[in-house]
Amino acid sequence: MAMFPAPTRRALLAAATLTTGPVAAQERWPTRPVRLVVPFAPGGPADLCARLLADRLTSAWGQSVVVENRAGAGGNIGADLVARAAPDGHTLLVPASSIVVAPFLVPNLAFDPLRDFATVTVALEYPMVVQAHPSLPARDMRELVEHARRNPGRVTFSTAGVGNTSHLAPALFGHIAGVELTHVPFGGAAPSQAAVIGGQVSMSFNNPLQSVAAIRAGQVRGLGVTGRTRWRDLPEVPTIAEQGFPDYEAIGWVGLLAPARTPEPVLAQLERDMVAVLQEGEVQARLRTAGFDPKAEGRASFRALMEADTRLWGGFIRQANIRQD
Structure with a gap:
């Protein structure tokens, strides 16, 4: 079966930048408070990351950035909420790596992680x-x-x-x-x-x-x-x-996704501002203190990571016949 060596997971990180559709004119963004939807209960990596980012982004954007926990169904309830949200950059998802395997676990899943979201940034990674x-x-x-x-x-x-x-x-x-x-x-x-x-x-x-x-x-x-x-x-x-298990590796991550068809200027600003925040020394120090490896990788790298993990974990799920009850 396919293992998870680091070079394989990162083999596609040089992939082309995700195309999000026609560029739409944007006079100004954001124009109202921004929701960061965390599809899990408070206290985990995605929640911690979202709350740290919300403080910084509120200052950067001049609008309130509110963290909203929408737990349930292994993260699928919150993800579906954002997939259906207006693609204007005011409702965003802070997912964990589990989002890429949802289609392999849930028959007739309401959303497709690669089709219904636009990648913004990888925020952090961590081992278990x-x-x-x-x-x-x-x-x-x-x-x-x-x-x-x-x-x-x-x-x-x-x-x-x-x-x-x-x-x-x-x-x-x-x-x-x-x-x-x-x-x-x-x-x-x-x-x-x-x-x-x-x-x-x-x-x-x-x-x-x-x-x-x-x-x-x-x-x-x-x-x-x-x-x-x-x-x-x-x-x-x-x-x-x-x-004694030399081929074994399992890495989790947290990132930021927007609804598909979010205008290119909004995605570009999101990527730019997120990368800038994640590169701040204090932010990186707080993430490391909490037990994570901070990242500041943009849209192309995040898309490639999601595609690679979809193939790798998807293959294992099929082989092991794992299902969500």
Whole structure:
């Protein structure tokens, strides 16, 4: 099956800039408050990113930028809302990487991630951290596999919802390792994390925002990191690749999307202003402190990333027969 090496994920980042349709005349934008729709519950990477950006963009645009959480259906409710919004740049989506896999999970999905949105910027990326409740008798990924083989289906993992990176990353690992792990979905990264800390589930693959503090506090045990290198805030926790699974990698991201057919001048200003904000030293420092790798990549790179992840994760979803219940 296709793996997820970094060069493959980035192979299309030199793709041509997305064409968004005829250029429309714009005298001024924005002319009223701008909504940043986060399709998840508060407390996760997309929510944190949106709130950080909203403060900066309010000052830059002279209009209020309001974060609106529209959680549900693994992010699809909020995404559909923005896909149907007027393409005038006043309603925008702050998606996670799970948006690209929605068509593979939901029959007759109301929107198409590549057709119904115009890319603006990639804001951040992050690996997942494998964390286990102390009651799980495993101190690394090899011991986790051994325990799961002895107890098929009894090792449970919580996620922020069906089809996002916190779900696909452990599903991919279980597939590669040949063990059965039982999925327990929640409505966001924060409740998923609470389930691990409370011992409702055995483990999770969660973002560094939730994971690092819990590991430092001794609430959970760090077993591995899904990136190609060890995470800067957890240097003692080895990558999954270096624990006997050399081809394994799973990376999440957050970006900014506008409805398709948003006028070119508006997209150009969005891209320019977003890149400028994301390049600010204070913004980058806050994102790193929160546990993310800040990015400031524009429309062409974001489009290529979405296309590459659509092919890679889509192929795995088909092979593993993953569906959203």
